[in-house]
Amino acid sequence: MALPERQQLRYWGVAAAVFFVLLWYLGDVILPFVLGGAIAYFLDPAADRLEAWGLSRAMSTALIMLGVALIVILAMLLIIPLVVDQATALIEVAPELLNNLQKFVAERFPDLTETNSLLRRSLQSLGDAIQARGGELLNQVVNSAMSLISILMLLFIVPIVAFYLLLDWDKMVAQIDRLLPRDHAPVIRRLAHEIDGTLSSFVRGQGTVCLIMAGFYAVTLMLVGLQFGLVIGLFSGLLAFIPYISSILGGVVAIGLAVFQFWGDWLMIGLVAVIYIGGQIVEGNFITPKLVGDSVGLHPVWLILALTAFGSVFGFVGMLIAVPVAASIGVLARFGVEQYMAGRLYRGLEAREDD
DSSP states (O other), X not given: OOOOHHHHHHHHHHHHHHHHHHHHHSHHHHHHHHHHHHHHHHHHHHHHHHHHTTOOHHHHHHHHHHHHHHHHHHIIIIIHHHHHHHHHHHHHHHHHHHHHHHHHHHHHOGGXXXXXXXXXXXXXXXXXXXXXXXXXXXXXXXXXXXXXXXXXXXXXXXXXXXXXXXXXXXXXXXXXXXXXXXXXXXHHHHHHHHHHHHHIIIIIIIHHHXXXXXXXXXXXXXXXXXXXXXXXXXXXXXXXXXXXXXXXXXXXXXXXXXXXXXXXXXXXXXXXXXXXHHHHHHIIIIIHHHHTTTSOOOOHHHHHHHHHHHHHHHHHHHHXXXXXXXXXXXXXXXXXXXXXXXXXXXXXXXXXXXX
């Protein structure tokens, strides 16, 4: 006989509380394991595909991890140093760009840029803040990334964890399924399948979209000769998980820089605008439908709320688990609404007549 519902809720509530308490206290310790698990989850379909082609799970895992290692090494040698240099240069030149904007506005609207005007003081303070805070933030990121602990985590612990999790992924799923409560196993499997579908849609599908768009924007902006095109392009692409926001923010920054750099050359300015408009059209009509499909994803507002809340409470680890937790809560909420609409509280007299 199944346990009473109140007792079951008590057990599940205690389990959830223990999970979040451990996450609170062990955030830095479990970071490499969370990263390794995310990598293994992302790469599991590739391993399954190689297995379907006749390779063993061990060989499939080894080939995938070797390919990932080569990509990471190439990125560290070729792309990351260039990104850091451009980001540093962009932060240093920000006050000059804002001064150019101030001169541009002064020529068109002289009344707005008097010595004590609000616009003049705002632009000056904004430029100083970007240079001071931005440089300080970048130095902290670089110093943290170059610490011995970070190097060991990124180069050794995370790949090892990802390798073993990817190798035993199917076995772990089967073991978890074996431990499910028998009375609730069908419902749990159904909810887990829906959560996996949402995560597959967003993490794998939208993650791939982000990488494609980051490469597209970075390469095209560099080809047209836009200064800091690599940094702006990568920034725009990696924000593609939020529809429209990435193109708006990236487009405003890129077109603004193009106006200062190519002032008078309207063809070059137009090319930068076409890149973002064309990128949005291609992404929305071809790439996203192909990779993400019609499966239920995460609403941008719900995603931003989850990232903000978990990031502020649990730090970087919280941001990593925000997406799967948000997906899980969304699936459970839909399940709860489904149960409510099938119950007496919603159906009222109709439910009693059916009984």
